[in-house]
Amino acid sequence: MxxxxxxxxxxxxxxxxxxxxxxxxxxxxxxxxxxxxxxxxxxxxxxxxxxxxxxxxxxxxxxxxxxxxxxxxxxxxxxxxxxxxxxxxxxxxxxxxxxxxxxxxxxxxxxxxxxxxxxxxxxxxxxxxxxxxxxADDMSDAKDAFGRHEYVRAFNLLSHLAEDGDAEAQIQLGAMYYHGFGTIADKSAAFRWYVRAAETGSRFAQAAVGRAYQTGNGVAPDLAQAVKWYRVAAENGELSVQRELGQMYYDGNSVVPQDKSKAFYWYKRAADQGEPGAQALLGWMYHQGETVPKDLRMAMELLTLAAEKQVVFAQVNLAYMYRDGEVGAPDKKLAADWFNRAAQAGDAIAQAALGSMYREGDGVPIDSARALNLFRLSAEQGNAFSLTTLGVMYRDGEGVPMNIPVAIDFLRKASSQGDVRAQINLGNIYAHGEGVKPDVVEAAKWYCKAVLKGSFVAKNALAQLSKAEAFKEAKATPDCAPSAN
Structure with missing residues (x-):
């Protein structure tokens, strides 16, 4: 030696x-x-x-x-x-x-x-x-000062180190400028320090520069520059950027043409190193059979890895796979467990799905109160399915006192998102006078909206409505032209 x-x-x-x-x-x-x-x-x-x-x-x-x-x-x-x-x-x-x-x-x-x-x-x-x-002492002191909320001292120590070319200090100083710790918030200054660190080869800083260009934080938005820095960071092994670059290729944009093969490549590079978001997205590609043969077992394996790391997208889709028995027999208990984990994280889709399970007793005991609470949480986020379901529950007095005005309000909100169930239920309320004065013209309007979305139920309901005497007297037109409001 x-x-x-x-x-x-x-x-x-x-x-x-x-x-x-x-x-x-x-x-x-x-x-x-x-x-x-x-x-x-x-x-x-x-x-x-x-x-x-x-x-x-x-x-x-x-x-x-x-x-x-x-x-x-x-x-x-x-x-x-x-x-x-x-x-x-x-x-x-x-x-x-x-x-x-x-x-x-x-x-x-x-x-x-x-x-x-x-x-x-x-x-x-x-x-x-x-x-x-x-x-070394200054960096340690800076970290200690930050931990004690002595932001001005931390800022001064990091400034000295950053000027001397310490990449870690440059990144930390950029973050302090970005968030306004120890100094006035200045995203342009943050960007400049990220660039200096990126030029030394810091993949974290390279990713930060890319995000700044993508979002316009501290610099004019420039998608081409964002992609350039993302590629550099991704090639240097920055996992989050590998996933993000994969997402760009998956969706396509003005700089990166859609290329799901390249999306798969970047997802896999990140997923193989344990990046949970990439594992979830790669699992979805296997689930859908995009660029690779459909493989539900591989999809479930990858989604499970990501779900266990608290990736909500993975938890929701894994729950659906268990609920519907996509790999083996349906397992409603596991489905409810995964929906519940995602629902607790605030996911509106999971809240709606779990609410339906409690409303119908699907693999879990019927619990109208819990179902109602889950639907409300989901509806507060604008989920159309939950808005429609709440409208129906208030119309029918299911678990709550009947309240037609409240029901109509929920259904109108869902209908504004194009929800066919809401449009048909509004048509029924006005056609049959459920808690309101019958109004065939209003009923026809809502049925027509659903017909234009391909609903045969709405088409049949409108056909029946057109035979009614009141409809003829109102001289309503049931042809549902695309211009109908």
Missing amino acids: LHQSDFICNSQGRIFLQLGLKIIIEPQQVICGGLANLRYREYSPSAWEEHHGFPSREVYGQNIVRQKYRLLRFSALVINRVLSKERLPMGANSGVIDMAANLDVLSQSKLWAFGSVGRVLFIVGLLLSSTLIVS
Whole structure:
């Protein structure tokens, strides 16, 4: 195994010193011939004297040899860490203090004449190590300050680090500008710091730049630039962007033409690394047989992985698969469990589906009160199915006192979304005078809306209505032209 000091002999070390310090290390003479072979426990006084031209033990003492050895070795370690972009361990601090404490001893000794290379290595090592240690301390202090809600202090520490090129600090500073922690919120400044971090290769920052271009946060919206940065981040392994890029290819847009094969590729790359959203979307592609043969078992496996990681889309679709028995026999209990998890997360579709199960006693005990509550939660989010169902329940007094005006209000809201069930039920209310004065013209209007959406039930109801005497007297036209309101 190479000794730490052996690093100085490699080409990277020579290049660093040639370009950075304007010093050329002569291989096998200054360092490779001396430091790399120096082991103070094994180095005899005669060998030292033969190599350097003066005795060590008799004049300067073995301790000086140890100090010089430690100095150069520590400096080599520092430069090695710098070139490999590693941070020094915090414990390196003690080494700097020990070295500095003995600087006066070394400067007075002829060992200091070991050569200018040795002196420069020590000075450079001391300075660089101090910088690295301060940087590590500043980042730690910044994180601690943020955790204590000392946002101004965190902002100042991160600003210093970010200006020095620390990518992590640049990202954190961008986030503080974005949210207004420790400074006035400035999304343009946030964007600029994300760009600086992105240019260093930070895939997280590259993703942030892409999102900024997509949403117009801090910069003018530019979908082409968003896609460009998404691709860079995705190629660098940013999982969320791999999924997002897959979604772009799945849907298609003005920059990315729809290409479900590429969508599948990006979903799979992210899903294989455990990204739950990608697992859900990949499972849906297997469920639908998009670009790949339909495979319900694979779909269920992927949807289960995502559902267990709280992806609501996966929970809802997994529940439907269990309810309908798409893989094996129907399992209403499992379906209800998954619908319930999604419903608790606030999903309107899951709330509607679970409400229907409790309303009808489908795999669960009938519970009208619970069903009504679930439908209300779903309807508050504008779910047309729940709005229609509530309209029917209030019309019929199912679990609630009958209330026709409330029923009509729910049904009209659902009908405005094109819900055929709501349109037919409104037609029935006005045709039969259910809690309102009969109005064949109003009934025909609602039936016509459903007919235009292909409803045979509405078509038959309208045919029956057109035979009524009141309809003839009103001279209503049951032809349901597309222009009918």
